[in-house]
Amino acid sequence: MEACGYHSRKPASWVCEGCNKPYCTQCVPGGEANFAAGQPRCPLCSQRLEWRGDGQPGLPFWKRSKDILRYPVQLPALWLVLLFGGANAAIGGLPTLLLFLFVAMLLSVYSLLVIADVAGDKWTPPSPMDAISEGGLLVRQIAVMLVLFVGPALLAGASMVLTLGLLALATLIMPAVLMILAVSRSLRSALNPLRWLQLIVTVGGSYLLLWLAVMAVSAAPAMLESGDATAPLVFAGGVFSAYTTLVAAAMMGALLNEKARELGLAADEDRGRSLSADDYEVAESLGIAHIYAQEGRLDDALRLINRGLGTAPMHQELNWRRLRLLRLLGKEKPWKEHLMRFIRAQHSMGNQGTAVQIWLEALQQESGMRLEDDPALSVSLARSLHERGRVPEARRLLVNMHKWSPGFSGLAEAYLLLAHLYLEEGDAGTAGKLLGFVKRQSPGTLESDEGTQVLSLFHRLSSPQSVH
DSSP: OBBBBOOOTOOOOOTTTTTEEEEEETTSBBBBGGOOOOOOOTTTTBBEEEEOOOOOOOOGGGGGGGHHHHGGGGHHHHHHHHHHHHHHHHHHHHHHHHHHHHHHHHHHHHHHHHHHHHHHHHHHOOOHHEEEEEEEHHHHHHHHHHHIIHHHTTTTTTTTTHHHHHHHHHHHHHHHHHHHHHHHHHHHHHTOOHHHHHHHHHHHHHHHHHHHHHHHHHHHHGGGTTTTHHHHHHHHHHHHHHHHHHHHHHHHHHHHHHHHTTTOTTOOOOOOOOOOHHHHHHHHEEEEEEEETTHHHHHHHHHHHHHHHHTTTOOHHHHHHHHHHHHHHTTTTHHHHHHHHHHHHHTTTTOOHHHHHHHHHHHHOTTOOOOTOHHHHHHHEEEEHHHHHHHHHHHHTTTTTHHOOOTTTTTHHHHHHHHHHHHHHHHHHHHHHHHHHHHOGGGGGGGGGHHHHHHHHHHHHHTTOOOO
């Protein structure tokens, strides 16, 4: 599947009918409930977008083995399995033989219904009564068998090698023919060699695995047959035969379900995944803004992000995008204002890790930056940085705070933390001066748990020095 033009690791679920740009569901989010008539449209040229599927492969049929093996023992399929076993055990005259033939034909048509249902991801067995009303499907199935097996047999007199080759080919393509007949209900499609080839090539190596499995389960009932079998054993053989027939049908349906999109069987699937109105507004803003940013349309990208923030002002990804776009656009003042709001909001919500990440990214843009307008936030952020081992960055937030925020009520607390940071860096001299400042300004601060801890560390590192 083609890759998205803006997210190279994602499949293209949408393709523009005008400019042929491929988009993933992150670029063009939402689903049927979010799209008005004629939507969605290409963010670049405003032409209609064509849905190509979500790009998610179906579950491999061999991973559905539990569902496949228990399919025939679910009601009402189980009734047909038991009926076939009973009809097999009851054969003893013309009436019971006719009954057996009727049930066998019923089972044959029912198997096609099972293939079609499982191909559509319906794992509840249909009613056997549905098979009774499908007489036309039975006629087409008989016609297929006549063409594939009786036809080559008629050529035996002309060339035995040709006959054997055609019969071998018929055996090989039989699962493909039955699958096509089940989902299309068309004799012409079922006998179309191009359709056989398309299915086998699309399925690939899994077809050989399917063929071997179908042959195995088809031959399995023979193990229970014997010339002098008792009635219970004949009944068991019939039940097992019906069971393996439906297992083979479920197997074929599961393989079609796995390859539904490649085979054109998923044309009516819903486009995308519907979201709530607010979630769609946010996702659409992020998706299209990313496209605009990649195309160099930064002002348009910022406009969309601002629109999204109008719906979800605290949304983390929207705030990140706005911060980065403002920086790229060189909007220095709005960038700093948004940076402060973003960090403050994350701290208030308890997202200290995100606040630290925002600040560290900002330092990459301006290494000497400080939060001089908000000393309380500086202290909180410094603590978060310290807890994460970012001592130099934490220290830079607090240095000389008495000069740029002399009236700050938490200055003693800030300098106690700063002293701790200097001690961790091995600078006991500067730490001692800071502790002396704290002792003069707020002696009680040194008596707190944190103060006691810092003093203890100071004395271990600097003895016999004292706090001046």
